[in-house]
Amino acid sequence: MTRISLLLGLILLSWAAQAQGIGEYLGDESVLYAETKQINQFFRRFNGEEDQEGNRYYTGDKNFQEPKLRDKYLKMLFDNQNPSLSNTLKSEFIDKVNSKSDPVILDFHGGEWFAEVNARFTYNGREENAILFLRLQEEKVGSKWIITRAYFAPFAKLFSSDTTGGVEFLHPMSHELDFMNLRKVFQDNKEKVDQFTARGYQPDYLSIMLYEIKNSNLRFKTVSNVKFHFFQVDGWYFQLSKFNRPGYNRGWLISDLVKVSPKERGILTKYIYYEK
Numbered sequence: 001m002t003r004i005s006l007l008l009g010l011i012l013l014s015w016a017a018q019a020q021g022i023g024e025y026l027g028d029e030s031v032l033y034a035e036t037k038q039i040n041q042f043f044r045r046f047n048g049e050e051d052q053e054g055n056r057y058y059t060g061d062k063n064f065q066e067p068k069l070r071d072k073y074l075k076m077l078f079d080n081q082n083p084s085l086s087n088t089l090k091s092e093f094i095d096k097v098n099s100k101s102d103p104v105i106l107d108f109h110g111g112e113w114f115a116e117v118n119a120r121f122t123y124n125g126r127e128e129n130a131i132l133f134l135r136l137q138e139e140k141v142g143s144k145w146i147i148t149r150a151y152f153a154p155f156a157k158l159f160s161s162d163t164t165g166g167v168e169f170l171h172p173m174s175h176e177l178d179f180m181n182l183r184k185v186f187q188d189n190k191e192k193v194d195q196f197t198a199r200g201y202q203p204d205y206l207s208i209m210l211y212e213i214k215n216s217n218l219r220f221k222t223v224s225n226v227k228f229h230f231f232q233v234d235g236w237y238f239q240l241s242k243f244n245r246p247g248y249n250r251g252w253l254i255s256d257l258v259k260v261s262p263k264e265r266g267i268l269t270k271y272i273y274y275e276k
Helices: 003-026 039-047 067-076 087-097 153-158 182-188 190-196 205-214 262-272
Strands: 113-123 126-138 143-152 218-230 236-243 251-259
Touching (some): 087 236, 087 251, 113 143, 126 153, 182 190, 205 218
Antiparallel strands (some): 113 126, 113 218, 126 143, 218 236, 236 251
16 A cells, blocks of 8 residues: 555545544534534534534523533534644543533633734735734723734844843943943944843834834735634633634634643743743
8 A cells, every 4th residue: 555545544534533423413414513613603612502503502591501512512622633632631621611510611701812813914025924913802882802912023033132141231330421322222233222121121013013004114915824822711721723624623623732830821821922
């Protein structure tokens, strides 16, 4: 058997296994019912608030957030092609969120989750990728998505000097010179100007981006990818991504799952935000 034939065989076996697993939950329903097509639908399925055909359950209905229904849907909400999502890890997570004594219900307006948007812009005549972070902000009437942070590689290169171990500094007696030695900062060492900032300084790429947009130097083209980061389950982090592929295991699925302590959560959040 050739390597290609073996690969095709494994793919077909995988699809068959997925179809058999889904069949236990959906019977003869089509792949359209299995696919989690919208973020709101992900919330409802995670919480056990809709039936197998996508009809909603409401408070007072006997099946609303019913543990057995939740258990079925939770098992379907993972990317089954990700080997790092072990059955043991998924089972532990499901036991946590679907606990009879203390179940965890995702809250769309409850905070502790945000979007990461990969977008294409043109900058200085070149097409570049930018990463925008958005969260929901509650208003007097309804809510809205707002941009909270950004990361843009061309800006990051400008601030790539080592600010923690930098050798450039203003002498502690500079005040006696009326800080006239600021010439050293802004003219003689402009490539290392960020070394003269406070320890732990983080450049605000979003402000720079807005400035460049207002001056028509940075122009939006399109969105190339979207994913979501969730910290609503105490002690856990999961990432939500969209998969467009054949079979039943598609749509919005949990693509990453990690147990995190409070300290690890801080480290992970900084990593997601591209912060040092």
